[in-house]
Amino acid sequence: MASHGNAAKLALAAILLGFCGAGFGSPTPTPWPEQFHALLLQNASGKLSTVDLWYDFPNGRNFNIIHSQLGSTLYDLEWTNGTSFFYDLDAGSCRTVHVPVGILPPDWLVGNSTYIGVREVGGFTCNVWSKADDFIFYYEDVETKRPVYWIFYTGREEYVMTFEPGKVLEDEGWQAPWYCFDREENKSFQENGGDTKEPSELFKHSTLGKKLGKNLV
Ligand SMILES: *[C@@H]1O[C@H](CO)[C@@H](O)[C@H](O)[C@H]1NC(C)=O
Numbered sequence: 001m002a003s004h005g006n007a008a009k010l011a012l013a014a015i016l017l018g019f020c021g022a023g024f025g026s027p028t029p030t031p032w033p034e035q036f037h038a039l040l041l042q043n044a045s046g047k048l049s050t051v052d053l054w055y056d057f058p059n060g061r062n063f064n065i066i067h068s069q070l071g072s073t074l075y076d077l078e079w080t081n082g083t084s085f086f087y088d089l090d091a092g093s094c095r096t097v098h099v100p101v102g103i104l105p106p107d108w109l110v111g112n113s114t115y116i117g118v119r120e121v122g123g124f125t126c127n128v129w130s131k132a133d134d135f136i137f138y139y140e141d142v143e144t145k146r147p148v149y150w151i152f153y154t155g156r157e158e159y160v161m162t163f164e165p166g167k168v169l170e171d172e173g174w175q176a177p178w179y180c181f182d183r184e185e186n187k188s189f190q191e192n193g194g195d196t197k198e199p200s201e202l203f204k205h206s207t208l209g210k211k212l213g214k215n216l217v
């Protein structure tokens with residue numbers, strides 16, 4: 001009798017632990033796949049863009065190809081050695097920026113994030129975490145564990161429209177144009193290249209940022 005009673009108590013405890021898992025230890029964000037392609041819809045204070053995001057951690061590179069609505073396309077190519085290229089193929093302009101941190105690791109959200117709870121976005125039920133003093137709020141589908149949406153403290157938001165784990169952009173796609181290199185020899189071309197965008201502004205719009213001490217998105 002006594003042993004049956006204990007077994008029942010244990011089973012009940014296990015069930016309660018299971019149900020109350022969120023209370024004891026909040027859900028953990030799913031690490032990103034090491035490589036993926038995502039199509040994002042970006043809203044930066046009402047300015048809309050689609051962004052092709054190519055995340056390629058094993059090769060130490062990350063790419064945001066930002067298509068402004070009815071406008072230009074800006075290539076934001078980030079290498080984990082700290083060199084980032086921002087270029088516009090139509091304008092023939094390029095800016096090279098050194099960011100002394102690598103790209104984010106797949107589990108960047110796992111450590112030190114704060115679980116916010118369950119929220120709805122775009123019809124998806126999501127677990128939500130914040131990171132780095134609310135620098136970012138990140139929404140992950142409760143059921144499929146796919147990223148659905150994230151929003152920065154600036155209000156800039158990204159909706160994940162497609163998410164393709166394992167998809168890799170071929171090497172040719174990562175080649176910055178020649179005018180990103182040898183700046184001295186081709187200086188006049190660059191100065192006439194129409195690149196009026198300051199790196200700081202580009203970073204504000206394009207990186208997950210200094211706050212995380214890493215360089216991405
Ligand atoms: C974009 O964000 C602004 C707020 O910054 C909001 O007023 C607007 O409705 C949003 N646009 C879309 C298409 O979601």
Ligand SMILES: *[C@@H]1O[C@H](CO)[C@@H](O)[C@H](O)[C@H]1NC(C)=O
Binds near residue numbers: 083
């Ligand atoms: C980083 O890697 C890229 C791509 O290989 C290269 O173009 C760039 O010059 C490198 N930067 C540094 C500082 O080595």
Ligand SMILES: *[C@@H]1O[C@H](CO)[C@@H](O)[C@H](O)[C@H]1NC(C)=O
Binds near residue numbers: 111
């Ligand atoms: C969490 O934050 C502390 C203090 O800022 C830092 O030392 C630690 O490395 C962080 N851990 C992770 C996993 O990011």
Ligand SMILES: CC(=O)N[C@H]1CO[C@H](CO)[C@@H](O)[C@@H]1O
Binds near residue numbers: 186
């Ligand atoms: C060193 C270098 O890359 N120079 C380039 C300067 O621009 C011309 C085109 O105008 C290129 O052919 C050179 O390779």
